[in-house]
Amino acid sequence: MPAVPRPSGERSTPGTQRTPRTQHGIRQSNLSLVLHTVATEGPLSRADVAGRIGLTRAAVSTLVDELTRAGLLVELGRGRPGTVGRPGSALAIGDRGPAGLGAEIGVDHLAVCAMDLRGRVRVRVEEPLAGRNSEPAPVLTRLAELVRNVAAAAEGEGLRPRGLAVAVPGLVARDSATVVRAPNLGWQGVDAGPALEEALPGVIVSVGNEANFGALAELRLGRGGGSRRDFVHVSAEIGIGAAVVVDGALLRGAQGFAGELGHVPVHPEGLACPCGGRGCLEQYAGEEAVLKAAGLRDGQGIGELRERAGAGEEAVLRALDGAGTALGIALAGVVNLLDPQAVVVGGALAALSPWLLPATVRELTGRVIRPYGEIAVSRVGRDGPLLGAAHSVVQAVLDDPLGRAGSPAGFPV
Amino acid sequence: MPAVPRPSGERSTPGTQRTPRTQHGIRQSNLSLVLHTVATEGPLSRADVAGRIGLTRAAVSTLVDELTRAGLLVELGRGRPGTVGRPGSALAIGDRGPAGLGAEIGVDHLAVCAMDLRGRVRVRVEEPLAGRNSEPAPVLTRLAELVRNVAAAAEGEGLRPRGLAVAVPGLVARDSATVVRAPNLGWQGVDAGPALEEALPGVIVSVGNEANFGALAELRLGRGGGSRRDFVHVSAEIGIGAAVVVDGALLRGAQGFAGELGHVPVHPEGLACPCGGRGCLEQYAGEEAVLKAAGLRDGQGIGELRERAGAGEEAVLRALDGAGTALGIALAGVVNLLDPQAVVVGGALAALSPWLLPATVRELTGRVIRPYGEIAVSRVGRDGPLLGAAHSVVQAVLDDPLGRAGSPAGFPV
Numbered sequence: 015m016p017a018v019p020r021p022s023g024e025r026s027t028p029g030t031q032r033t034p035r036t037q038h039g040i041r042q043s044n045l046s047l048v049l050h051t052v053a054t055e056g057p058l059s060r061a062d063v064a065g066r067i068g069l070t071r072a073a074v075s076t077l078v079d080e081l082t083r084a085g086l087l088v089e090l091g092r093g094r095p096g097t098v099g100r101p102g103s104a105l106a107i108g109d110r111g112p113a114g115l116g117a118e119i120g121v122d123h124l125a126v127c128a129m130d131l132r133g134r135v136r137v138r139v140e141e142p143l144a145g146r147n148s149e150p151a152p153v154l155t156r157l158a159e160l161v162r163n164v165a166a167a168a169e170g171e172g173l174r175p176r177g178l179a180v181a182v183p184g185l186v187a188r189d190s191a192t193v194v195r196a197p198n199l200g201w202q203g204v205d206a207g208p209a210l211e212e213a214l215p216g217v218i219v220s221v222g223n224e225a226n227f228g229a230l231a232e233l234r235l236g237r238g239g240g241s242r243r244d245f246v247h248v249s250a251e252i253g254i255g256a257a258v259v260v261d262g263a264l265l266r267g268a269q270g271f272a273g274e275l276g277h278v279p280v281h282p283e284g285l286a287c288p289c290g291g292r293g294c295l296e297q298y299a300g301e302e303a304v305l306k307a308a309g310l311r312d313g314q315g316i317g318e319l320r321e322r323a324g325a326g327e328e329a330v331l332r333a334l335d336g337a338g339t340a341l342g343i344a345l346a347g348v349v350n351l352l353d354p355q356a357v358v359v360g361g362a363l364a365a366l367s368p369w370l371l372p373a374t375v376r377e378l379t380g381r382v383i384r385p386y387g388e389i390a391v392s393r394v395g396r397d398g399p400l401l402g403a404a405h406s407v408v409q410a411v412l413d414d415p416l417g418r419a420g421s422p423a424g425f426p427v
Numbered sequence: 428m429p430a431v432p433r434p435s436g437e438r439s440t441p442g443t444q445r446t447p448r449t450q451h452g453i454r455q456s457n458l459s460l461v462l463h464t465v466a467t468e469g470p471l472s473r474a475d476v477a478g479r480i481g482l483t484r485a486a487v488s489t490l491v492d493e494l495t496r497a498g499l500l501v502e503l504g505r506g507r508p509g510t511v512g513r514p515g516s517a518l519a520i521g522d523r524g525p526a527g528l529g530a531e532i533g534v535d536h537l538a539v540c541a542m543d544l545r546g547r548v549r550v551r552v553e554e555p556l557a558g559r560n561s562e563p564a565p566v567l568t569r570l571a572e573l574v575r576n577v578a579a580a581a582e583g584e585g586l587r588p589r590g591l592a593v594a595v596p597g598l599v600a601r602d603s604a605t606v607v608r609a610p611n612l613g614w615q616g617v618d619a620g621p622a623l624e625e626a627l628p629g630v631i632v633s634v635g636n637e638a639n640f641g642a643l644a645e646l647r648l649g650r651g652g653g654s655r656r657d658f659v660h661v662s663a664e665i666g667i668g669a670a671v672v673v674d675g676a677l678l679r680g681a682q683g684f685a686g687e688l689g690h691v692p693v694h695p696e697g698l699a700c701p702c703g704g705r706g707c708l709e710q711y712a713g714e715e716a717v718l719k720a721a722g723l724r725d726g727q728g729i730g731e732l733r734e735r736a737g738a739g740e741e742a743v744l745r746a747l748d749g750a751g752t753a754l755g756i757a758l759a760g761v762v763n764l765l766d767p768q769a770v771v772v773g774g775a776l777a778a779l780s781p782w783l784l785p786a787t788v789r790e791l792t793g794r795v796i797r798p799y800g801e802i803a804v805s806r807v808g809r810d811g812p813l814l815g816a817a818h819s820v821v822q823a824v825l826d827d828p829l830g831r832a833g834s835p836a837g838f839p840v
Contacts, residue, residue, distance in 0.1 A: 040453070185797065195797070244681050256764065260678055267766025268657045268800055277796045278760035282693065291759070291794040346704070347691035347760050351669065353680025381704040383690045384598065384608070387681055 044069065045415045048077045049086060049107075053131055053412060057090050057104035078105060085111045085174075086131070086415050107131045110172030112411045115165060115217075116404025117157060117180040118224065121145045121198045121252060124153070125397075126160045128168035128175060129404035131411060133235055137167045147200035150193075154206060158213035165217075176417070177407040178217050180206065181224040181399035183253060188270035190220040197288065198252050220406070225255030225273050226264055227402030228360050231394045233259055234405050236358070244355040246348055247392070248275060248341075249399075250363030252301045258352065276300065278344040298340030301362060307333035316362045323369045334369040341370070342377025349382050360392030367391045454490075457482065458828045461490045462499060462520075466544055466825060470503050470517035491518060498524045498587075499544070499828050520544045523585030525824045528578060528630075529817025530570060530593040531637065534558045534611045534665060537566070538810075539573045541581035541588060542817035544824060546648055550580045560613035563606075567619060571626035578630075589830070590820045591630050593619065594637040594812035596666060601683035603633040610701065611665050633819070638668030638686050639677055640815030641773050644807045646672055647818050649771070657768040659761055660805070661688060661754075662812075663776030665714045671765060689713065691757040711753035714775060720746035729775045736782045747782040754783070755790025762795050773805030780804045 047067050052058055055066070064074040081087040088108035111131060118125045125140040139160055143153065157180070165175050184196025191207030210219040229247035236242070243262040249255045254276035258265040265272050276296035277289050284293030297303055301316065308330040310318060322330040345357055359367060375389055394401060411417070460480050465471055468479070477487040494500040501521035524544060531538045538553040552573055556566065570593070578588050597609025604620030623632040642660035649655070656675040662668045667689035671678040678685050689709035690702050697706030710716055714729065721743040723731060735743040758770055772780060788802055807814060824830070 258764070260673065265673055265678075265765065268768035269766055269797070271797055272764065272766040274763040274766075274796055277763045277794070279693075279756050279794055280695065282756045289794075289796040291796070294794075343692050343695045344760070347757070348764060350687040350690045351671070351685065351761060351764075352678065353682055353685040353687075355681035381690070381692055381702075381707075383687055383702040383704070384682070384684055 042414055042416075044073070045077050045081060046413050048074060049081055049131075049415050050412050052087060052105050053107050053133075057106040059104055063105065081415060084416055086411075111174060112176045113168055113173035114404045114407025114409075114411070115161060115168075115175045115178040116227075116400050116402070116407070117161060117178060118400040118403065119143070119145065119153065119157065119180065119182050119199070120224075121183060124157055124160060125400050126157070126164045127400055127404050128164050128171075128173060129401070129408055130173060131408055133405060133408060135401070135404070136171055136173060137164050139164055145199050150199075150201055150204045150206070151209070153199075154209045155213060158210055161210075161214060161217075175217075175407075176411050177220070178210070178214065179220045179222060179227070179403035179406045180210065181227040181403045182206065182221060183224050183251070183255075185271050185274075186221050186223050188266065190222060193221065194271075222403065222406070223255065223257075223270075223273065224399035225249040225361075226257045226266070227400075227406065228255075228392075228394070228398035229257030229259055229264060229402065230406055230409075231398040231402035232358055232360060232392055233262065234409070235401055236392060236394050242356060242358075245387075246345075246352065246354045246357045248345075248357065248359045248363075249361035250299065250301070250341075250359065251361045254296050254300055254361075256348070258354075275344060275348070278347060280340045280343045295340055295344045299337040299344075299363070304333050304337045304363075304366075307336055309333075316365055320365055323366065331369060334366055335373045337363075338370040338373030339377055342374035343381070345374065346378055346381035349378060349386050354387055356388040356390055358390050358392050360394060360398050362396065364391050364395075455827055455829070457486070458490050458494060459826050461487060462494055462544075462828050463825050465500060465518050466520050466546075470519040472517055476518065494828060497829060499824075524587060525589045526581055526586035527817045527820025527822075527824070528574060528581075528588045528591040529640075529813050529815070529820070530574060530591060531813040531816065532556070532558065532566065532570065532593065532595045532612070533637075534596060537570055537573060538813050539570070539577045540813055540817050541577050541584075541586060542814070542821055543586060544821055546818060546821060548814070548817070549584055549586060550577050552577055558612050563612075563614055563617045563619070564622070566612075567622045568626060571623055574623075574627060574630075588630075588820075589824050590633070591623070591627070592633045592635060592640070592816035592819045593623065594640040594816045595619065595634060596637050596664070596668075598684050599634050599636050601679065603635060606634065607684075635816065635819070636668065636670075636683075636686065637812035638662040638774075639670045639679070640813075640819065641668075641805075641807070641811035642670030642672055642677060642771075642815065643819055643822075644811040644815035645771055645773060645805050646675065647822065648814055649805060649807050655769060655771075658800075659758075659765065659767045659770045661758075661770065661772045661776075662774035663712065663714070663754075663772065664774045667709050667713055667774075669761070671767075688757060688761070691760060693753045693756040708753055708757045712750035712757075712776070717746050717750045717776075717779075720749055722746075729778055733778055736779065744782060747779055748786045750776075751783040751786030752790055755787035756794070758787065759791055759794035762791060762799050767800055769801040769803055771803050771805050773807060773811050775809065777804050777808075 048063055051063055051066050060074050060078055061071055064071045087105050090104040090106050114129045116127050122143060123140055124143045127135050127138040130136050161178060168175055182193050182196055183198055185194040187194050193201050193204040193206050195202050206221045207219050228249045232247050245259050247257045256273045256275035277291060277294045279293045280295050281293035285297040286292055287294040287297050323334055461476055464476055464479050473487050473491055474484055477484045500518050503517040503519050527542045529540050536553055537556045540548050540551040542548050574591060581588055595606055595609055596611055598607040600607050606614050606617040606619050608615050619634045620632050641662045645660050658672050660670045669686045669688035690704060690707045692706045693708050694706035698710040699705055700707040700710050736747055
């Protein structure tokens with residue numbers, strides 16, 4: 015597996031950019047533009063690509079030749095014969111070629127997948143995990159085995175994995191390597207990136223927060239199909255995380271710790287939280303809090319809640335209304351502060367949205383000082399973090415197709 | 428006054444950019460790079476500039492010639508004689524040339540200034556205003572008169588104003604023209620931009636929220652001197668606004684309404700707020716709330732509070748501690764969500780920080796789930812919105828020195 019360069023993780027802003035644009039940078043950017051265009055709108059002829067991106071047909075042909083030689087594009091044969099000039103064969107992303115590997119370390123499962131440049135999952139494995147308060151080393155060793163299996167299967171399909179991104183339920187340092195704190199796994203200061211790279215020689219590994227990867231999946235593979243570029247994505251599981259997407263880019267925070275919606279105070283003098291605070295959202299709307307409020311045992315899960323809510327069980331409906339209210343109070347602050355285009359609710363709680371969201375909307379309506387955007391339920395589903403992780407590698411290939419150093423790409427989160 | 432092109436207001440993100448980089452774009456970007464470098468670090472020789480931005484000396488010379496011809500740069504005479512090669516004369520931003528006009532419509536004053544490309548205020552006028560529940564038309568007419576006077580005085584100094592940015596205490600639509608709602612002025616749906624452009628033929632006018640301009644002043648003229656690029660700026664006046672700066676750019680929100688920190692709920696079942704919500708921060712930490720809690724009359728201001736706090740008056744200290752606590756609860760949510768490098772407190776309340784911020788820090792320490800950045804007091808002072816407005820025009824000139832159309836520059840906010 016050839017390496018994908020580690021990204022800088024920084025965005026550049028027009029007018030504050032300190033590096034002049036170079037010919038090399040322009041070529042890379044144009045290669046990426048061609049590949050992105052075919053990936054999202056293909057199959058297309060060379061002329062169609064040229065028309066869409068505003069380059070000459072000659073320039074596009076040169077770029078296409080490079081991408082074809084590198085196995086990133088394939089020709090499907092003659093295109094529409096009626097067109098003027100050299101009849102163009104249709105270009106497409108092939109079924110073979112570079113791919114991304116994604117992995118998820120959940121509290122109760124491990125999952126790994128390989129995704130091709132069109133965003134299709136080509137190989138996927140999953141197995142149960144007793145992740146709560148687990149030892150990191152054996153978990154990472156087992157994950158590396160699964161990754162090797164998936165990579166081998168992907169290579170059997172003609173794919174060439176270009177890197178691995180791993181979603182974890184916790185805070186990850188900006189080095190995309192160290193799990194600073196994953197409370198539900200009981201991990202603290204775990205160098206997961208280096209450990210996996212040691213177990214998987216030659217593979218560039220990036221580790222990121224699951225809520226961030228979930229938001230990337232929503233951004234790139236979700237309903238908006240890339241058209242929704244300013245939103246807050248809520249991942250409500252055992253913990254409640256959020257990811258803020260601004261103009262199509264994830265807001266990571268100065269230390270990489272942005273998105274801790276679960277610890278926004280909703281009742282400042284309320285329930286004590288293991289984080290040390292009081293009245294945090296997680297104490298009212300986290301999975302455990304909701305199960306407890308509904309009078310269910312800890313082992314009984316979201317499925318049970320959903321069933322009983324559907325049957326109209328009073329205590330369950332009250333619990334979900336309370337959770338939705340708390341979520342609405344926290345989100346009212348978020349919406350007043352950030353004015354997002356939409357709030358998208360994903361994760362386990364998404365399945366409970368019919369009973370949860372009416373209270374959330376009620377709070378938002380009463381507390382947001384002007385019209386606010388849409389409140390939507392994610393369609394990516396519980397695989398969001400896994401798919402987002404794999405797609406972050408795919409995105410890095412699309413952003414820097416020939417894998418030169420110095421990519422400004424967003425691999426990983 | 429030649430026009431500065433209206434900006435798109437959008438940021439581009441690497442890899443999602445849909446327009447290829449052109450030779451024209453590169454030239455504009457390099458002209459801007461040279462001008463920015465001299466503006467922030469000058470006087471510099473051509474060789475110094477080349478060394479700092481990574482272009483050849485020949486390329487820099489061509490760019491410098493263009494900027495000199497346009498009156499944007501001046502030569503100060505021979506530079507250090509010991510340097511190798513053609514002895515370079517030192518380049519600087521001149522005392523004459525393009526400038527920005529800034530204005531502020533406050534609840535109790537109007538102010539206008541002209542700022543040169545080095546960020547120095549060269550002309551400034553201010554006069555009292557009975558702005559509360561005022562008629563927009565006469566206020567805008569008077570403001571246009573002040574602008575004309577300041578522009579004439581600036582032209583007398585050899586400056587050429589390139590545009591006007593106006594700070595208002597309210598929500599401004601993304602068109603940078605319409606005041607959607609300014610509660611303390613009693614304005615709603617006021618087309619301030621067009622009205623001013625009609626009164627000031629040939630001037631491009633942009634209107635923006637005062638908290639946003641205050642944050643821009645902190646970003647570009649404040650203590651960090653541009654080094655602090657990820658922060659939340661709190662403007663605490665009669666209303667409490669905030670601005671979120673991410674990687675040196677203002678987060679505006681989908682509708683342009685981001686930053687309404689004053690309406691983040693801190694006590695969800697608490698005091699009713701005119702916005703329709705309950706327990707909003709403004710009800711506990713806004714200027715009027717603090718005066719009331721301290722037992723002062725509405726007319727008595729921040730100066731009086733400061734004096735009595737300094738004298739150790741119990742009721743005043745308690746009121747400020749309460750306001751600081753409420754601010755800390757709201758900011759705990761903000762910091763957990765956004766993980767900024769710093770929170771900078773500006774506006775009127777900044778003068779009260781010795782008595783306000785200890786409680787804020789106490790709440791943050793108890794409620795933020797990991798180490799957080801600095802809590803700092805703004806040094807830009809109450810002129811922040813005025814200076815930020817003027818500097819937004821200056822920035823537009825620095826970003827697109829020769830004023831071609833299609834500038835990606837940030838004029839105004």
